[in-house]
Amino acid sequence: MAFRFEAAAILLAGLLALATLASCNIEGDILYAQRMEWYDPNNVLESWDPTLVNPCTWFHVTCNNDNSVIRVDLGNAGLGGSLIPDLGRLKNLQYLELFSNRLNGTIPATLGNLTNLISLDLFDNHFSGTIPTSLGALSRLRFMRLYENNLTGGIPTSLGSLTSLQELKLQKNFLSGSIPGSLGNIKTLQYLRLNDNMLTGTVPSDILSLVVVGNLAEL
Numbered sequence: 001m002a003f004r005f006e007a008a009a010i011l012l013a014g015l016l017a018l019a020t021l022a023s024c025n026i027e028g029d030i031l032y033a034q035r036m037e038w039y040d041p042n043n044v045l046e047s048w049d050p051t052l053v054n055p056c057t058w059f060h061v062t063c064n065n066d067n068s069v070i071r072v073d074l075g076n077a078g079l080g081g082s083l084i085p086d087l088g089r090l091k092n093l094q095y096l097e098l099f100s101n102r103l104n105g106t107i108p109a110t111l112g113n114l115t116n117l118i119s120l121d122l123f124d125n126h127f128s129g130t131i132p133t134s135l136g137a138l139s140r141l142r143f144m145r146l147y148e149n150n151l152t153g154g155i156p157t158s159l160g161s162l163t164s165l166q167e168l169k170l171q172k173n174f175l176s177g178s179i180p181g182s183l184g185n186i187k188t189l190q191y192l193r194l195n196d197n198m199l200t201g202t203v204p205s206d207i208l209s210l211v212v213v214g215n216l217a218e219l
Contacts, residue, residue, distance in 0.1 A: 027069045028055040030086045039080035039102075068092040075121065076100040088113040099145070100124040107146075109134045119143040123169065126150060131170075136161045147193065148172045155194070160185040166215075172196040181206045187214040 032050040047059045056063035062071035069090050080102040087096075088110025094117060104126040111120070112134025118141060127149040135144070136158025142165060151173040159168065160182025168189060175197040183192065184206025192207070203219070210216035 025054065027090055028052070030084075030089055031055050031058070031061065031069070031072070033086060034084050037081050037084050040078070041080075042078045044074065044077045044079070062095075064092060066092075070116075071095040071097070073097045074101070079103060082106075083108050083111075085110040087111065090114065092116055094118045095121075097121045098125070102126060104128065106130075107132055107135075107151075111135060112137045114138065115140065117141055121145045122149070124148045128152065130154075131156055131159075131175075133158045135159065138162060140164055142188075143167045145169045146173070151175060153177075155180055155183075155199075157182045159183060162186060163188065165189055167191045169193045170197070174198060176200070179203055179207065183207050184210060186210070190215050191218045192216060193218070 028050060032048055035045045035048045038045070044060065048055070054067050055061050055069060056067050060073050061069055062073070064070050070092050071094060073095065075097045076099065078101065082103065082105030085108040088108060093114050096117065097119065099121045102125065103122070106129035107122065107127055109132040112132060115138065117138050120141060121143065123145045128151065130153035131146065131151055133156040136156060139162070141162050144162070144165060145167065147169045153175065154177035155170065155175060157180040160180060163186055165186050166188055168183070169191065171193040176199065178201040179194065179199055181204035183189070184204060187210065189210055207219070
């Protein structure tokens with residue numbers, strides 16, 4: 001009986017290890033596919049080798065104790081190209097730092113699947129199109145910085161569901177329409193920057209009240 005229990009325990013441990021390895025390989029495949037989509041004149045992604053066991057040994061990638069990707073740090077790396085939708089499958093990703101590059105195209109709606117995301121830094125690039133309404137599902141997000149791009153359309157009312165957000169910086173785009181009053185739901189908000197857009201109307205009273213009942217320090 002003891003032998004059977006030990007054998008079962010070993011088998012279970014082996015299956016868990018294989019499952020973890022498979023998950024890491026999937027994440028490695030996603031990031032390598034992203035590398036292939038990007039223009040990398042400075043060879044900062046040279047270490048992103050798909051023949052390695054997992055991406056945790058690659059530069060600019062950080063993993064947790066389960067060898068799952070939690071950070072991608074590629075700010076000011078000279079990268080060009082677009083974001084692939086499969087980035088939304090990096091289920092444990094907490095920090096996506098891609099600021100100050102030459103990235104273009106639209107922001108994939110699939111980024112709304114990154115429910116563990118804490119920081120989304122895509123500022124100072126050439127992104128166009130609208131802000132995906134799906135980003136309102138990122139309940140753990142604290143920092144959304146999309147400023148200095150070419151984003152158009154309105155500010156999604158769904159962003160009012162980001163009740164952990166501390167910084168929402170959308171300035172220096174081509175956003176239009178009115179400021180959604182739903183942003184007044186974000187009691188944690190400290191910095192709200194919407195200047196240098198094409199917004200119309202007045203600032204909703206729900207947002208102005210954050211100065212009194214919330215933490216808003218800069219509007």
